[in-house]
Amino acid sequence: MSAREKTRFCLQMENQTAASAPILREVENVFVSIIVLCFNQVACTAACWEALKRTLPDAISRELIFVDNASSDGTGEFLKKLRDETERDEKNRVRVLSNVENLGFAKACNQGARAAVEFFEAAQKSPREKNADDKSKTVREHFLLFLNNDTVPLAGWLEALLDALLHEPRAAIAGSKLLYPDGRVQHAGVVVCEKRPWRNRDAIAEDQSDGVLRVRHVHRLSHANAPWVNEPREFQVVTAACLMIRREVFFALDGFDEGFINGYEDVDLCFKARAAGHRILYCPQSVLFHYESVSKGRHAHEKENAARLSQRWFGRVQPDERAVCAAANRLEFFEVVKQVEEMAAFIARIDTAEKDKTQKDSRGFFGWLRKPLRRWLGIEQLAADVRTARSALMRAKGALRVIARQLEEQDSQIQRAKFGDEKF
Numbered sequence: 001m002s003a004r005e006k007t008r009f010c011l012q013m014e015n016q017t018a019a020s021a022p023i024l025r026e027v028e029n030v031f032v033s034i035i036v037l038c039f040n041q042v043a044c045t046a047a048c049w050e051a052l053k054r055t056l057p058d059a060i061s062r063e064l065i066f067v068d069n070a071s072s073d074g075t076g077e078f079l080k081k082l083r084d085e086t087e088r089d090e091k092n093r094v095r096v097l098s099n100v101e102n103l104g105f106a107k108a109c110n111q112g113a114r115a116a117v118e119f120f121e122a123a124q125k126s127p128r129e130k131n132a133d134d135k136s137k138t139v140r141e142h143f144l145l146f147l148n149n150d151t152v153p154l155a156g157w158l159e160a161l162l163d164a165l166l167h168e169p170r171a172a173i174a175g176s177k178l179l180y181p182d183g184r185v186q187h188a189g190v191v192v193c194e195k196r197p198w199r200n201r202d203a204i205a206e207d208q209s210d211g212v213l214r215v216r217h218v219h220r221l222s223h224a225n226a227p228w229v230n231e232p233r234e235f236q237v238v239t240a241a242c243l244m245i246r247r248e249v250f251f252a253l254d255g256f257d258e259g260f261i262n263g264y265e266d267v268d269l270c271f272k273a274r275a276a277g278h279r280i281l282y283c284p285q286s287v288l289f290h291y292e293s294v295s296k297g298r299h300a301h302e303k304e305n306a307a308r309l310s311q312r313w314f315g316r317v318q319p320d321e322r323a324v325c326a327a328a329n330r331l332e333f334f335e336v337v338k339q340v341e342e343m344a345a346f347i348a349r350i351d352t353a354e355k356d357k358t359q360k361d362s363r364g365f366f367g368w369l370r371k372p373l374r375r376w377l378g379i380e381q382l383a384a385d386v387r388t389a390r391s392a393l394m395r396a397k398g399a400l401r402v403i404a405r406q407l408e409e410q411d412s413q414i415q416r417a418k419f420g421d422e423k424f
Contacts, residue, residue: 029140030162032062032244033116036147037108039069042078044150044291049082051152053092057159063119064094066149067112069102095119106256106265109240113144113255117247141166142247146240150291151178153242160285161244164232172249172278173270175238176286179224184412186290188219188229189282190237190267194319213310213317215267218324221408223415228328230284236320238280240266242288249278263305271313337407 034052038045045066056062064086066079079096086094097115099108120142143165145158157176164174178187193214215237219229240256243266253272256265270280325331 030060030143030166031120031141032060032143032145032158032162033113033120033247034062034064034145034147035109035112035116036064036066036149037069037105037112038066038071038075038079038149039102040071040073040075041150042071042073042075045075046078047152048147048149051154055153055155055157056092058091060158060162062091062158063116063123064092065097065112065116065119066094067097067108068099069104069108070099104258105240105262106258106260109146109265110255110258112146113247113250116144117142117251143244144247144250145244146242148241148290151242152289154287154289157242157286157288160283161242164281164283165244165246168279168281170277170279171281172246172273172276173238173280174244174283174286175235175281176242176288177224177229177282177284178239178241178288178290178292180221181289181291183224185219185222185224185226185229186292187217187239187241188222188284189217189233189235189324190215190239190270191218191321191324192236192317192319193321211310211314212306213314214306216321218321219328219330221412223412223419224287225419226415228330232284233282233327235270235280235282235324236274236317237267237270238282240269241290241292242286245269245273249273249276252276257308259308260305261301263302264309268309268312271317275316333407333411340403340407 036045036048052064066082068076068079076098079094079098082094083096086092095115097111099111103111143162145161147153161174161176165171175187175189177185180186193216217239219226222229253269253276255269257268260268273280321334322331325334
């Protein structure tokens with residue numbers, strides 16, 4: 001997508017979201033603390049700030065808290081300058097928390113949330129911020145909004161989240177529709193995956209069948225105008241790249257679990273909220289662009305995080321992948337793609353298991369005798385045939401993944417023809 005096409009598409013999305021944004025009334029008693037976590041990527045932070053200035057409505061009282069996780073690329077200097085420039089701006093005043101080391105996502109977000117409470121309570125007591133004789137200015141609800149610095153909010157994004165929670169008292173969390181820079185959907189809700197029957201047929205698949213919980217972004221790469229990504233609905237999980245939560249609920253749940261390291265903290269938080277009886281809403285009227293996972297080392301602890309999540313929640317939450325896809329009339333497509341991807345993953349696990357077995361056999365006192373013993377027994381050719389078969393499996397795995405990507409691209413072409421001609 002060229003720069004001109006990207007600009008045209010962004011303006012079109014701005015117009016669409018602005019036209020559909022809810023008109024909020026009686027928001028004088030509501031306060032929103034927007035917590036933006038930063039680790040390098042100063043250009044993304046600057047773009048996010050410009051979008052916030054452009055889209056934050058005057059009708060909503062709020063504060064902006066940037067948490068700098070020991071950035072080394074000029075982010076700290078940019079935020080200090082921003083803080084000084086907005087010091088006298090009552091609406092868009094920026095507060096900055098600077099860490100001397102990278103605390104990770106969960107700890108830094110919890111730090112921002114605690115600071116938000118301190119700032120909020122101090123403002124409530126300050127005569128400059130509140131007229132004690134004016135009861136209508138008493139804030140009854142305080143919301144926390146966690147926002148990635150690699151997002152670009154579009155018009156109406158904040159109003160939609162706030163409107164959803166104000167009109168549904170049982171809801172504690174609301175999440176947005178997130179788009180890739182090319183306009184396709186990155187997040188429209190997160191589902192809990194179901195286990196495939198064939199996973200139990202072999203011990204090699206035990207990591208899939210015995211206690212591992214898997215989640216995924218449903219409708220990823222769908223067209224931004226597709227009906228199934230533009231219907232408000234309840235999910236078990238929404239992403240924390242843009243997540244609004246009632247302050248009292250956040251602290252009642254002990255915030256983000258700091259045992260996770262840059263992964264699955266939002267999934268765990270949503271599961272805790274649902275276990276406590278709260279609802280979680282997906283708000284398609286709240287739209288942002290998301291430059292997903294641009295921070296270095298974002299997935300370094302994926303395996304440990306997944307194990308922690310599974311240990312806590314496996315068997316306690318129910319798969320909803322099939323129900324969500326069926327409700328969107330997308331079950332057949334997702335079944336085909338998932339089966340192809342699962343077959344590729346299954347082949348990969350076979351190869352990993354074989355490699356581990358080979359490495360194990362090569363160790364020990366008799367490991368050095370393996371090759372001479374094969375020659376003596378006349379099975380050297382059999383070993384070569386096994387290696388050839390393994391190579392064929394790897395080629396099959398690659399081919400299956402190519403097929404999965406081709407299926408998704410064909411689906412994108414069909415959606416472009418049906419819902420709009422924006423170039424992805």
